[in-house]
Amino acid sequence: GAVVSQHPSWVICKSGTSVKIECRSLDFQATTMFWYRQFPKQSLMLMATSNEGSKATYEQGVEKDKFLINHASLTLSTLTVTSAHPEDSSFYICSARIGEGSYEQYFGPGTRLTVT
């Protein structure tokens, strides 16, 4: 149980284009999902908290107009990187929490984004 999937697993795009990453909880409903990014040899940095049916909460320094998050259902959250630039190249990982009072987060396999 507690499986989280991400799609795509890797993507290469040209500078200036937009890329959408999907995060799905496969066997449970997740009212809250989280989006992280990880640079090589660094730890995970929380970008935003995604709540089903409401606006995402972004961490300080994360541009909400650049990283659009939509949590349209209890099993799906999407992250869209708009007008991507090479500095947006990174490993993006989502996680989902099973219940409101739960502390454990289960992570998706990640998406490697390369912007050329």
Added chain:
Amino acid sequence: EDKVVQSPLSLVVHEGDTVTLNCSYEVTNFRSLLWYKQEKKAPTFLFMLTSSGIEKKSGRLSSILDKKELFSILNITATQTGDSAVYLCAVVYGGATNKLIFGTGTLLAVQP
């Protein structure tokens, strides 16, 4: 500023050795501490620790939390090459959203 610090940053051992990984934290409104193992992709959950002094065990791995001294350790006994990974410590803190703040990780390499 909330922070989680892990040590050592990296460690090289031989199969059969025992290793201890450290995690110290300073956060407001501490809720729980989690350990994850990250190989090539996303982290996989190992332990969640909420109370001091209660050891959690899973096979050759064990972990304990000290809320007075604000640290946790992860022990791995009889290490195997499959234990090679980055071990991440994360602390649940804050309000209703129960966010995680991650440490920098410890890179463990187990040599045959």
